[in-house]
Amino acid sequence: MALLVLGSVAFDDVRTPSGYRERVLGGSATYFAWAAATLVQTDLIAAVGRDFPDEFMAALRGRGIGLDGLVKMADVDTFHWSGRYGDDLNVAQTNWVKVNVLGKWKPLVPPAWREHPFVFLANDAPQNQLAALGQVTKPRLVLCDTRDLWIDQDRAGLEEVMRRTDGIVLNDGEARQLTGERNLIRAAHRLHALGSRIAIIKKGEHGAFLSVDGQGFALPAYPVAEVVDPTGAGDSFAGGLMGWLARGGVADRKALKQAMLAGTITASFCVEDFSLDRLKSLDLAAFERRMEEFRQFLSL
Ligand code: AMP
Numbered sequence: 001m002a003l004l005v006l007g008s009v010a011f012d013d014v015r016t017p018s019g020y021r022e023r024v025l026g027g028s029a030t031y032f033a034w035a036a037a038t039l040v041q042t043d044l045i046a047a048v049g050r051d052f053p054d055e056f057m058a059a060l061r062g063r064g065i066g067l068d069g070l071v072k073m074a075d076v077d078t079f080h081w082s083g084r085y086g087d088d089l090n091v092a093q094t095n096w097v098k099v100n101v102l103g104k105w106k107p108l109v110p111p112a113w114r115e116h117p118f119v120f121l122a123n124d125a126p127q128n129q130l131a132a133l134g135q136v137t138k139p140r141l142v143l144c145d146t147r148d149l150w151i152d153q154d155r156a157g158l159e160e161v162m163r164r165t166d167g168i169v170l171n172d173g174e175a176r177q178l179t180g181e182r183n184l185i186r187a188a189h190r191l192h193a194l195g196s197r198i199a200i201i202k203k204g205e206h207g208a209f210l211s212v213d214g215q216g217f218a219l220p221a222y223p224v225a226e227v228v229d230p231t232g233a234g235d236s237f238a239g240g241l242m243g244w245l246a247r248g249g250v251a252d253r254k255a256l257k258q259a260m261l262a263g264t265i266t267a268s269f270c271v272e273d274f275s276l277d278r279l280k281s282l283d284l285a286a287f288e289r290r291m292e293e294f295r296q297f298l299s300l
Pocket residue numbers: 008010011012025026027028031080081092097123124125147149150230231232233234235236
């Protein structure tokens with residue numbers, strides 16, 4: 001079943017202990033769509049600016065991602081994020097953000113995509129997430145994501161997004177910032193109270209935690225020997241998770257647990273190189289091989 005994603009398509013400047021990259025292709029929706037497209041047709045709602053190169057556009061098209069909802073705005077630049085990671089690769093430090101097009105754009109979901117059963121609202125301004133949500137008709141499952149900037153700038157908008165969606169996928173730091181709870185079980189319960197029936201909290205190299213109506217499930221991360229660039233790990237986790245659910249067309253508790261596995265595997269590929277470089281060569285066969293290897297790794 002088709003999958004719809006709204007989010008950022010960005011330029012990223014990233015420094016990690018393995019090196020530095022400038023103006024590489026990034027963005028929450030880019031990572032998500034790139035990862036999900038391994039498993040299912042994925043259609044993208046996003047905006048870029050006048051400075052977005054044709055080469056990046058061609059790369060997205062080449063991946064088979066639906067681009068009818070990708071708008072290029074003539075009078076503004078592309079969203080640009082600059083971040084760094086120290087020795088603790090689980091924590092991204094933002095140097096600066098140029099919101100640019102994200103603050104100017106109004107998402108428009110093409111009519112042919114409005115009945116997509118699976119929808120992901122990746123990191124974007126909550127007002128953009130709400131605008132997209134208002135244009136889709138009765139999806140089977142809608143999950144959302146957020147991060148520090150939006151929790152600070154538009155908490156009310158974000159809480160409305162949470163009330164109007166089935167669940168939220170976010171990292172441990174964001175869960176603490178949003179809920180004020182240090183303990184992640186308590187944080188998940190607070191997320192439920194805010195309207196997210198499904199709460200997925202990612203903990204970087206320590207894995208991910210799922211809570212559905214208060215019932216928990218946890219997975220370790222796939223053991224990656226050399227993490228080169230953690231940027232996009234969260235988005236590609238969500239892409240693998242939603243891609244798996246959309247591929248199977250089911251979103252019950254059992255499917256969600258299996259989808260956590262798919263998300264974990266996809267994220268493990270993402271962090272092995274800068275930007276989308278490792279995901280670029282990811283195909284279904286490599287995904288399935290690692291999935292099987294991880295099942296063995298988990299078996300008691
Ligand atoms: P992740 O590492 O999965 O949490 O996400 C990293 C990606 O999110 C980068 O490619 C950034 O371009 C993008 N990003 C960073 N900050 C924001 C923001 N405030 N809104 C939307 N996307 C963002």
